[in-house]
Amino acid sequence: MKIEYKDLKAVNITVKEKKEKNKAGRENRKNEEIQAAAEELRHSSAGLEQFAYVTSRALEEPLRIVARYTQLVAQRYKGKLDADADEFIGYIMDGATWMQKLINGLRAYSRVGRQGKPFKPTGCEAVLDRALTNRRARIEESGAVITHGILPTVMVDASQLVQLFEKLIGNAIKYRNGEPPHIHISAEQKGNEWIFSVRDNGIGIASEYYERIFVIFQRLHSRKEYPGNGIGLAICERVVERHGGRIWVESELGKNSTFYFTIPINGDK
Numbered sequence: 001m002k003i004e005y006k007d008l009k010a011v012n013i014t015v016k017e018k019k020e021k022n023k024a025g026r027e028n029r030k031n032e033e034i035q036a037a038a039e040e041l042r043h044s045s046a047g048l049e050q051f052a053y054v055t056s057r058a059l060e061e062p063l064r065i066v067a068r069y070t071q072l073v074a075q076r077y078k079g080k081l082d083a084d085a086d087e088f089i090g091y092i093m094d095g096a097t098w099m100q101k102l103i104n105g106l107r108a109y110s111r112v113g114r115q116g117k118p119f120k121p122t123g124c125e126a127v128l129d130r131a132l133t134n135r136r137a138r139i140e141e142s143g144a145v146i147t148h149g150i151l152p153t154v155m156v157d158a159s160q161l162v163q164l165f166e167k168l169i170g171n172a173i174k175y176r177n178g179e180p181p182h183i184h185i186s187a188e189q190k191g192n193e194w195i196f197s198v199r200d201n202g203i204g205i206a207s208e209y210y211e212r213i214f215v216i217f218q219r220l221h222s223r224k225e226y227p228g229n230g231i232g233l234a235i236c237e238r239v240v241e242r243h244g245g246r247i248w249v250e251s252e253l254g255k256n257s258t259f260y261f262t263i264p265i266n267g268d269k
Helices: 005-077 083-114 124-134 136-142 158-174 232-242
Strands: 120-123 145-148 153-156 182-190 193-200 247-252 256-264
Touching (some): 120 124, 120 158, 153 158, 158 193
Parallel strands (some): 145 182
Antiparallel strands (some): 120 153, 182 193, 193 256
């Protein structure tokens, strides 16, 4: 049987078309999987925000009652009972104060999606200046040296980007290793997104905790070592997710940490 050249050419074209269709099909399925994962993440985050909001509202009134009557007991009976009673009352009051801080943290977390503002073109250098102004007292107290590279204009909720910078810079100052903090903020365009980084010279984070630190109420240190409610980085993650980005950390324990987050160039969620 003799095969004509034109028949071979037709076969090659058919094979090529099939390969292109298969490739397009794989890309479509991949895009659909990415979109489905993003949608699932949005629903999960929205559900967690709603839970945080409802929980903070539900807990506040009973906590207020506990705190109020504990204060009355302390005022009326302090020094009239034995030393143990005074100590126990103090524990109750400290616990109520701590619980109120956790409720405030839950409320702040719930506001990220519920009270977020529309995205607008925003100069990041102006946003950073505002964040530094808000943190001026802590910066001066710690002797922190803060520098930054050229920062872009992006489509964001400006108030939430200020909050994001405040919390990342605040953590860099808090978790210092005895030396004055040196913090550098920069941004680099890669593909269709901006990658921001906040680098410090602090105590660092062990690699096994890279994901755990973004979980709400998760802490790596006691409150005596470093104050806080364990919700700051969870809020950072939620802010970044709302803007269609992602956040992660790279660190060398005992030397430094760099927090990265991305913002899409086109501002799409």
